[in-house]
Amino acid sequence: MHTVAAHHDEGKSQYLWVWVVLLLLTAVEVALAYKQVFQPVQMLEALMVLSVIKSALIIGWFMHLKYEIAAMKWVMMTAVCACLCLMCIFFADAFRILQLGVR
Amino acid sequence: MADAAVAHGSAEAYEPSLFGTYSKKIGMWLFLLSDTLTFGALLFAYSYGRISNPDWPTPFHKESITNATVMTGCLLSSSLTMVLAVLAARRGDKSWTRNWILLTMLFGSGFIVLHALEWTKLIGEGMTPFKNPWAATVPQFGGTFFTLTGMHMLHVTIGVIYLGVVALRKAFLPILLVIWGIVFFSTPADNVFHIGVHALLIGLVIAAVILFLKPKDYDAHDVEIAGLYWHFVDLVWMFIFPLVYLMSTRVQG
Numbered sequence: 001m002h003t004v005a006a007h008h009d010e011g012k013s014q015y016l017w018v019w020v021v022l023l024l025l026t027a028v029e030v031a032l033a034y035k036q037v038f039q040p041v042q043m044l045e046a047l048m049v050l051s052v053i054k055s056a057l058i059i060g061w062f063m064h065l066k067y068e069i070a071a072m073k074w075v076m077m078t079a080v081c082a083c084l085c086l087m088c089i090f091f092a093d094a095f096r097i098l099q100l101g102v103r
Numbered sequence: 104m105a106d107a108a109v110a111h112g113s114a115e116a117y118e119p120s121l122f123g124t125y126s127k128k129i130g131m132w133l134f135l136l137s138d139t140l141t142f143g144a145l146l147f148a149y150s151y152g153r154i155s156n157p158d159w160p161t162p163f164h165k166e167s168i169t170n171a172t173v174m175t176g177c178l179l180s181s182s183l184t185m186v187l188a189v190l191a192a193r194r195g196d197k198s199w200t201r202n203w204i205l206l207t208m209l210f211g212s213g214f215i216v217l218h219a220l221e222w223t224k225l226i227g228e229g230m231t232p233f234k235n236p237w238a239a240t241v242p243q244f245g246g247t248f249f250t251l252t253g254m255h256m257l258h259v260t261i262g263v264i265y266l267g268v269v270a271l272r273k274a275f276l277p278i279l280l281v282i283w284g285i286v287f288f289s290t291p292a293d294n295v296f297h298i299g300v301h302a303l304l305i306g307l308v309i310a311a312v313i314l315f316l317k318p319k320d321y322d323a324h325d326v327e328i329a330g331l332y333w334h335f336v337d338l339v340w341m342f343i344f345p346l347v348y349l350m351s352t353r354v355q356g
Contacts, residue, residue: 012187019183026175026344030168033349040350047345054341062182062334064327069123076132080139087147094154 018061025050131328135335138258142339145254146346149247153350160237160244162228164353167221171348174217178259178337181210185266185330192323200326204270207333211263218256219295222249226295248347255343257302258336264306269321269329273314279307 029050032038038046060066065073122129153159163171188203225248229236232246267275283303290297 012190015183015186015190019179022179022182023176026172026179029345029349030172033168033345033352034354036354044350047349051341051345055338058182058334058338058341062186062337063331072122072124072129072132075122076136080136083140084143087143090147090151091154094151097155098157 015061018057022054022057025054125324127324127328128331131331135331138335139339142251142254142342145247145251146342149251149346152241152243152247156238156241156243158238158240159351160235160241161351161353162225162230162235162237163348163351167224168348168352170217170221171344174214174221175340175344177210177214177217178340181207181214182334182337184210185333189323189327189330192326195323201270204266204326204329208263208266208270211259211266211333215256215259215263218252218259219299222252223295251343251347255336255339256299258339260299260302261306262333262336264303264310265329265332268310268314269325272321273318276307276311276314279303279310283307 029047032043032046037043059077065076120126120129184203184206188200188207191199191203230245230248232249234242235244238244264275264279267279271278283300286296286300286303290300
């Protein structure tokens, strides 16, 4: 039976590094929120970029997607990203309420 | 079908997996994709409410943000211990597999307890699913907050039970019952812990059904699949933490 173990070494150090980077990125997020470095919209963008980087680290290393074959990576990630992007369609309505004052 | 193929020696009857891995893992990935959409919908609903309400409250002061940051640290550390459990399982080291999983469960339980304390504090300040004391014009803040974080906390609880079953099998059932009994009888009836601990009782019944109907020794693949679920729970929090807590930080006051 195929296992991902065949594709990469069992070194713990790479996982420790990923964990340290994740903690550091979390610290940066909290500092950004506390220092109010950005206006709310820029803050949201900065936090979301950091969150996407953290997710990529978790999915790639901790969930081992990095070591799966290309078909697995592309099908899984394309499907979920496409579906999540489609949900953005609802935001137009939220802006309508905000801009037009609809109650 | 497979037996017929073996009998006739036709190796080509075994079509290799499209994704190059075992089917249980693909099944878990597909479940996690569907769960992503569940959490995606909840996060989008929260963001929709936030965008359409200029008076969205910012109730999370220093104490709450510190608490949520420690909770984030717990989940990130639990992911590290989980991946170490997967490595130990691949080495065939059963003892360390169990130890790392138990440490993962400890971090996960720490997250649940801290989160329930946070809920207790917010409820004490007058927040319910239908109103909040900070912005009377935004009643949906409580509803979206409790739904989103409650759904996540339920996932973490299911994850802890799942890991307990993988690590300890039937020995985990009496432990669950004892924890439920202690929390149930030592907390007042309107306490968050008193109500929430019933998730353990439901988990106990489901785990018992699974363990008695299909008793098995969980192997490295099972540990890896449980790990996938656990990392996903961590992943979702990476979006809830900034969107719900950090974007609603109260810096002054």
